[in-house]
Structure formats: structure tokens, C-alpha cells
Amino acid sequence: MIQPAMILVADDDAVARELLAEALRKEGHHVEAFSSGEAIIARGRQGLVDLVLTDIRMGAVDGLTVLREFKRTNPNTVVVVLTAFGSLEGAIEAIKQGAYDYLAKPFKKEDIKLVVKRGLDHCRLLRENARFRQELKSKEEWPSLVGSSPAMLEVYKLVARVANGRSTVLLQGESGTGKELIARAIHTNGPRRDKPFIPVNCGALPDTLLESEMFGYEKGAFTGAVGTKMGLFESANEGTLFLDEIGELGQGLQVKLLRVMQDQEVRRVGGTTSTRVDVRIIAATNRDLEQLVKEGKFRNDLFYRLKVVPITLPSLAERREDIPMLVHHFLQKCAAGTEHAVCGVLPETMALLTDYRWPGNVRELENVIERAVSLSHGPVLTPEDLPKVIRQGALTETETRYPLTNPHDEVSLTLEEVEKRHLIRVLKETNRNKVKAAKILGIDRRTLYRMAERFGLDLGEEAEGTEEKEPT
Numbered sequence: 001m002i003q004p005a006m007i008l009v010a011d012d013d014a015v016a017r018e019l020l021a022e023a024l025r026k027e028g029h030h031v032e033a034f035s036s037g038e039a040i041i042a043r044g045r046q047g048l049v050d051l052v053l054t055d056i057r058m059g060a061v062d063g064l065t066v067l068r069e070f071k072r073t074n075p076n077t078v079v080v081v082l083t084a085f086g087s088l089e090g091a092i093e094a095i096k097q098g099a100y101d102y103l104a105k106p107f108k109k110e111d112i113k114l115v116v117k118r119g120l121d122h123c124r125l126l127r128e129n130a131r132f133r134q135e136l137k138s139k140e141e142w143p144s145l146v147g148s149s150p151a152m153l154e155v156y157k158l159v160a161r162v163a164n165g166r167s168t169v170l171l172q173g174e175s176g177t178g179k180e181l182i183a184r185a186i187h188t189n190g191p192r193r194d195k196p197f198i199p200v201n202c203g204a205l206p207d208t209l210l211e212s213e214m215f216g217y218e219k220g221a222f223t224g225a226v227g228t229k230m231g232l233f234e235s236a237n238e239g240t241l242f243l244d245e246i247g248e249l250g251q252g253l254q255v256k257l258l259r260v261m262q263d264q265e266v267r268r269v270g271g272t273t274s275t276r277v278d279v280r281i282i283a284a285t286n287r288d289l290e291q292l293v294k295e296g297k298f299r300n301d302l303f304y305r306l307k308v309v310p311i312t313l314p315s316l317a318e319r320r321e322d323i324p325m326l327v328h329h330f331l332q333k334c335a336a337g338t339e340h341a342v343c344g345v346l347p348e349t350m351a352l353l354t355d356y357r358w359p360g361n362v363r364e365l366e367n368v369i370e371r372a373v374s375l376s377h378g379p380v381l382t383p384e385d386l387p388k389v390i391r392q393g394a395l396t397e398t399e400t401r402y403p404l405t406n407p408h409d410e411v412s413l414t415l416e417e418v419e420k421r422h423l424i425r426v427l428k429e430t431n432r433n434k435v436k437a438a439k440i441l442g443i444d445r446r447t448l449y450r451m452a453e454r455f456g457l458d459l460g461e462e463a464e465g466t467e468e469k470e471p472t
């Protein structure tokens with residue numbers, strides 16, 4: 001099913017113009033045709049145009065002017081230029097200036113269809129991107145927190161509820177789910193926002209060092225203590241101390257932390273007096289603290305002190321609906337400061353991203369997008385830009401949906417399904433080597449690509465390096 005689009009055609013050659021318009025109307029699109037650059041630009045000002053097909057060489061106002069004008073006034077409209085047979089130069093110049101693609105005369109019906117379809121897909125991406133940007137803008141108060149799934153909305157609600165108080169918060173969740181981000185959000189949305197937010201990684205230092213980091217020390221407290229040092233508790237006074245990886249805290253320090261939390265005063269190592277501190281504590285862990293308590297590795301009393309307000313962050317797999325928005329968020333983040341900006345992803349790329357398991361959660365997604373952007377050549381991410389594990393998802397999934405095990409079942413299959421299963425089997429056998437697969441199937445590589453596309457299979461890029469040259 002084709003989604004009807006609003007398409008404008010401009011060409012001073014009436015035959016070419018009508019041919020195009022007719023072909024596109026047959027596809028179900030709304031088409032308006034114009035014989036000059038002036039006319040199509042005037043129509044463009046009224047807005048609501050998905051795609052423009054404009055001849056390059058026209059009377060007074062040529063196709064490049066039309067292109068520039070649309071880029072300026074209708075940035076989400078996709079422009080395709082029409083070129084005379086054999087004159088590619090104009091087309092190249094147009095693409096440099098932002099045209100999405102070109103069509104060479106004489107037109108072939110298939111080419112028209114293909115270019116327009118791709119152009120409209122791209123147009124949808126541009127729109128989607130603009131919409132996401134809008135949505136992100138309206139969340140200005142928490143600029144870096146992305147996600148509007150029910151699970152995340154619950155988290156935001158809790159954050160909003162606790163931000164104003166000073167009760168201790170325990171953030172739990174798998175690695176990479178955004179615990180530190182939430183800790184910062186709690187801090188910046190509360191009355192302590194102008195005071196320090198100090199993160200301490202409890203797993204990064206041996207206990208003795210961590211102790212003097214947290215509580216400070218007096219001169220001569222131990223060998224090497226040549227001066228007096230203020231601890232992080234004192235530095236965080238009136239602010240927030242973020243105790244990350246709290247599950248790694250050693251037993252001795254657990255007792256000391258508990259005491260500081262109860263008394264709200266700290267005593268430096270080697271010191272004789274205590275100092276009052278007003279510090280809000282937010283702790284985080286990706287371990288199951290309750291289990292650690294059961295195993296006797298974490299103090300029960302400290303656990304209860306910490307989890308006054310427990311917030312559990314959902315894993316990414318539990319909020320897949322947020323993946324598209326996160327993808328766009330990270331694309332924008334990558335785009336800042338580079339000239340090679342990627343503005344969207346193909347629908348099949350997005351499908352792979354939303355299907356994947358994401359054991360490393362949002363951090364893994366962020367890394368994958370960053371890597372894909374640096375690998376990609378075009379303005380949109382294709383499945384080939386993704387790591388193998390994610391691309392493989394599609395093939396494995398098709399296999400489970402179409403198991404190859406029971407031969408009796410095959411009797412009831414349509415030819416199309418048999419073809420698909422066989423193709424999958426051969427691709428698997430050949431480790432997706434396209435040359436080998438095509439040879440086994442007795443078809444040429446182009447046919448293989450077409451079949452794969454028809455069945456929605458990702459051919460990947462693994463075997464590219466080992467491909468032999470096709471006889472020409």
C-alpha cells in the first residue's frame with residue numbers, strides 16, 4: 001500500500017512533465033505540474049509539499065534556484081532534479097547543494113517509482129526528526145533525559161516527588177540504565193541545585209583510600225598524610241553526594257557511613273573533633289543489594305537507611321518504545337560538532353534496533369549509534385552500519401518464525417515460503433557470502449539482492465572482503 005503524497009513537478013517540456021505527473025498519479029499521489037521555476041516556487045510558499053521533481057534547465061529560474069528556494073523555505077521537502085540524457089554535471093552540482101537524488105531522461109517507469117519511493121521515505125525521516133526535536137525541546141527542564149514510556153514516566157514522577165526533600169534515594173537498575181543521570185536530575189531539580197553534586201565511585205578505590213577520600217584526614221594521620229585534607233562529605237556540604245556502586249563498599253566503611261548518616265557529622269581520619277555536615281545522599285548500584293544482605297556482605301541497617309526512597313530504573317528492553325526517541329537523541333548528539341551529520345535511520349535499521357536485547361542498555365545504544373555514525377557514508381543509517389550481533393537478530397528471528405526442522409510441514413508451504421526458507425538456509429551455510437550463495441542458488445548476485453530485499457532479509461557485509469570479482 002502506497003501512502004499518497006503531495007508531489008510537485010516542474011519542467012518546461014510539456015511531454016516530460018505530463019509523463020511524470022501521470023505516472024505518479026497512477027501510483028496514487030497528488031501531483032501538481034508547473035511549467036516554470038517561478039510557478040513552482042510560488043506554490044512552495046503555501047507549504048505542505050512532500051517531494052519536488054524539478055528540471056534543471058528551465059527558462060529564467062532554473063532547477064538549482066528552485067532547489068535552493070525549497071531548502072530555505074521548506075527544509076523537510078525532498079527535492080529530486082531531472083536531467084537531460086548524458087548531462088550528469090548539473091545533477092552532481094544539485095546533489096552537492098542538497099538535492100536528494102536525480103532522474104535522467106528519458107525516464108523509465110521503474111526508476112521514477114524507485115526514486116520517488118526512496119525520496120518519500122527520506123521525507124518521512126526528516127519529518128520524524130523534526131518532530132522528535134520538538135518533543136525534546138518541550139522537555140527543556142530535564143534536557144538530557146529521554147524517554148516517555150510508562151516505566152520512565154513513573155521514574156520521572158518519583159524524581160519530581162523527591163527532588164525537593166532531602167531523603168536518601170537508592171537507585172537500582174542494570175548497568176547503563178541511567179542511574180547517574182537520574183541522580184543528577186534529582187539534584188538539579190531540587191533546592192540544592194546551586195550547591196555541589198559530588199560523585200564517588202565506591203568500587204574504584206581500596207577501602208583505606210576511599211575512607212580518607214570520603215572523610216578527609218588530619219596531618220600525620222598515616223604515613224604520607226603530610227597535610228590536612230577535607231573529605232568529600234565536607235566538600236559536598238549543602239549539596240549532594242552520589243555514592244555510586246554502593247554494593248562494592250567494604251564492611252568497615254559500611255559501619256562508618258552508617259554512623260555519618262545517623263549523626264550527620266564527619267570526623268577526619270586521625271582527627272579528634274567532628275564537623276556537622278548537611279549532605280543529601282543518593283546511592284546507586286547495579287547489584288541486588290537485598291541478595292548481598294542475605295549473603296551477609298552488606299549490612300542490613302545500612303541497606304534500610306539507604307533505601308528510604310528506592311527507585312528502580314527499567315532496563316531498555318522493558319521500554320522498547322523509547323528506543324526511536326533515544327536513537328534520534330544520540331544522532332543529534334553526534335551531529336553536534338561534525339560536518340558529516342546523519343539525520344535519520346532507515347525503517348529497517350530502526351526495526352533491528354528496537355528488536356535487539358540491549359544487555360548494556362542505554363549506554364550500549366549510545367555506543368552503537370556513535371559507531372554507526374562514524375561508519376556511515378550517507379545521511380541515514382542503514383542496517384550495514386550496525387554491529388553484526390544486532391544485524392543477525394533479523395536473520396535468527398526469521399529462522400525461528402520459519403523453522404526448517406519439520407519436513408512434513410513443508411508440504412503445506414507456498415512456493416514463495418519455500419523459496420524464502422531455502423534462501424535463508426543457503427545464506428546461513430555460506431556464512432552470508434553473497435558470491436557463494438548466488439552460485440549455489442544458480443542465480444546472479446543482483447537477483448540474490450532482489451530476493452533478499454523482497455523477503456526483507458539483511459545480507460550483511462561480512463563476506464564482502466572475500467568476494468571474488470564477477471566475470472564481466
Ligand SMILES: Nc1ncnc2c1ncn2[C@@H]1O[C@H](COP(=O)(O)OP(=O)(O)OP(=O)(O)O)[C@@H](O)[C@H]1O
Pocket residue numbers: 144145146147173174175176177178179180181182285286329362363366
Ligand atoms: N533516559 C536517558 N536519556 C538519555 N540518555 C541516557 C538515558 N539513560 C542513560 N543515558 C545515557 O546512557 C549512558 C549511561 O548512563 P549512566 O551512566 O547514567 O548509567 P548507569 O546506570 O549509571 O550505568 P552503570 O551502572 O554502568 O554505572 C550515559 O551516557 C547517559 O547519558
Ligand SMILES: [Mg+2]
Pocket residue numbers: 179180244
Ligand atoms: Mg553509573
